[in-house]
Amino acid sequence: MTDVPMTASGSSTATAGEILSRHLTAQAGAFLRALPQAVGEVGSRPGAVLHPSAGTADLLRAVRRIGGVLHTFAASFEPSWAQESRAELRWLLNLLAQEPGYLRRSTRLLGALDSLSAADAEGPGMLAGHAGAPKARALLDRQLTLARTRAHSTVLQELRSARLHALADRMTLLVGEVPLREQAVGGPRDSLLPQTGAALGALDAGARLLPLHRASTPYGGDGLRRLGTVPAARGVLDADAVLAADDAPWHRVRILAKRARYALEVSGRPVPALDELDRTLGRHQEASDAAVTAATAARTPRITPATAYVLGVVHADQRLEVEAARYAFGLQWPDLAPSLAGSGAPPSHPAGGEVPPASRMA
C-alpha cells in the first residue's frame, strides 16, 4: 500500500486553502498512480479475484479519502464541482469495493464454518464432524463465488466506460488545481477547524444514538434477541428487516467515523484510537453482512435439513460476532470520545475543543 505523505505537518504558516489543496492533490496523485495498476489487476484475472490486490486497495483508499474530504469541507469548494465529484467517487467506490468485499466475506464465513466444524483434538468446534458442515461450506462457497464473479464482470465492463475516463480526467485536473471557493483560498489555517469539529460532532451525535447500555453487558443477547425497536410503519416484521434496522445506526456511525478520520488526516493529526474504532466498526459491518449471507443461503430451495441446521449455527455465530464488535466499541468509545473533542484543534489553538452541533451531518 502506497503511503500518501501527510500534509500540513511541517508548515504551520499554510492557509486553510493551501492545506486542503495539498491534501487533495496528494490523494488525487495516489488515485492516478493506483488506477492503471487496479485496472491491470482486474483485467488480468479471467474470473473472480482470489487474493486482495494492492492496486485496488490503494485506489479505494484514495477514493474514500477524497470523497470524505469533499463532504466534510464542502463549504471550501466550488459546490457543483464538489457534488459531482462525490457522486462519481461514490459510484467507483461501490463498483470496486464489491469484489474484495465478497472475498473478505467468503474468508470470514468459510473460516467460521471451518472453526465451528473443526474436529482436531486441539480446539474442536460445536459442529465437529457434523454431516451438514461440508455441504453448507460448499453451498456458501458456490454462492459467494458466483456473486464475486458477477461483481468482477461488472467491474471489467465499467473499467472501459467513458464514466471512469471522465473521473480519471477529473482527478488529473485536481492534481493541477483544486477548485476552492475564493474565501477559502486565503483563509487562515484555523478555518478548517469548525468543519473538522462538525465531523467529530456528527460522530459523537451518532454514537449517542447507539444502544451502548445494551452492548456494554457481555452476553446481553443483543446479537440474537432483544434487538432494537423497529419503526412501526415498517408493517409486518421479518427477520431480515429486524436485523437491518438493528444494525443501521451502527453502519451510520461507521461512515461518520471514517469521515472524522479523514478530516483529522487533513490537518495532519490522525488519532490512532479512531483508526482502531473504525476497524471495530468494519468488523461489525462485515459480520452483519456475513450473517445475512448465511441466512439467505439457508433459504436456498432443496437443501438438506443438516445443511440448514449448520447455516443456522453459522448465522447465530456471525450475529455473535456482531455483538462482540459492539461490546468492543462500547469499551473503546468512552475513552476516545473526550480526547476527540480536542483533536480538531491545531497545536496553537487550545480552545479548539468546542464541537459545534452536528446539524449539518444529520
Place this chain on the structure above:
Amino acid sequence: MTDVPMTASGSSTATAGEILSRHLTAQAGAFLRALPQAVGEVGSRPGAVLHPSAGTADLLRAVRRIGGVLHTFAASFEPSWAQESRAELRWLLNLLAQEPGYLRRSTRLLGALDSLSAADAEGPGMLAGHAGAPKARALLDRQLTLARTRAHSTVLQELRSARLHALADRMTLLVGEVPLREQAVGGPRDSLLPQTGAALGALDAGARLLPLHRASTPYGGDGLRRLGTVPAARGVLDADAVLAADDAPWHRVRILAKRARYALEVSGRPVPALDELDRTLGRHQEASDAAVTAATAARTPRITPATAYVLGVVHADQRLEVEAARYAFGLQWPDLAPSLAGSGAPPSHPAGGEVPPASRMA
C-alpha cells in the same frame, strides 16, 4: 419449601457427633414430611407435570443434603450404612429429578425460541417471523412432553416399589438415631473441620482445572468454537462428544460446589455467595442440557430445512448461554475462593482456614 432449621448455630458446646446427628435428623424429618406430599402430587397427575411441585422440590432438597453430608463426613458414620444410604438416595434423586428437569428444559428452550422469534416491535429476535420457528417449537414441545411423560410413568411405578419403602424406613430410623462411628460421637466440634475443609479444597481443586482464562474474555467463542481438548483415546470426534468433554469439568465443579454448600450448612455457616455460584453452575448445566436437546431434535428425520435452521440457531443460542454462565462463574469465583478457605472454621477457631489437599475427593 419447608425451611429446615439450621443446626449447631446456638449450641457452641455441642460435639461433632451431636451436630451431625441433629442436622441429619432434621433433614430426615424434612424427607419424611415431603415424601407423602410428593407421592400425592405425582399420583394425582394423570400425565406429565405442568408446574413444579413443592413436595417434590422439598424432597429433592432433603435428599441432596443428606447424600452430600454422608459423602463429606463419611469418616464419622458407620461405613456400610452410609454407603448403602447414599446409593439409595442417589437412585431416588435420579428418579425424581427427571420430570422437573424436563419441565425446566422445556421452559428454557421454548422461552428461548419465543424470544428469538419474537416479532413485536419492542425487542424482536433474529428469527422474527421465520417460517421454521413455529415448526421447531412444536417439535421441541412434542419431544420434551414425551420425555416428561415417560419420566412420569417411571416415577409412578417406582413410588409403589419396595425400594422406596425401604428407603423411607431407613430415613425413619435416621430420625431416631444416626449410626455414628464411636469416635465421632464424643469428638469435639472442631473435628468436623478437616472434612468441611476437604470439601472446600475439592471445590477449589476442581475450579483450578477449569479453563477460566478462556471464559474470562467475553465472546471468546468458547461455547461455539475452540472447545476444550479432548482425550485422543476417544477416537473419532463428533460434536456431541466434543461438547460433553468440554462441559464435563464444569458439571463436576457443580457437584463439588453443592457438597461444599451442604457441608457448610452442617456447621450453621452457609455462604450466600456459594449459593449464588451453585445457581450459576446450575444455569450452565441446564443450558448445556438444553443445547443437547436442540441438537438432537435437529436430527429428527424428515424435518424441513427451515425447522432445522431454527434449531441450529437455538443450539448456538444455548451454547452462548453456556458461555455466559462460564463468564459469570469467572467473575464470581475469584472473589469467593479466598473467603471459602476460612469458612470451614467455627468462630472460636481462627486458624481453621487451612485446607487439606483434596485427595479424597479426586
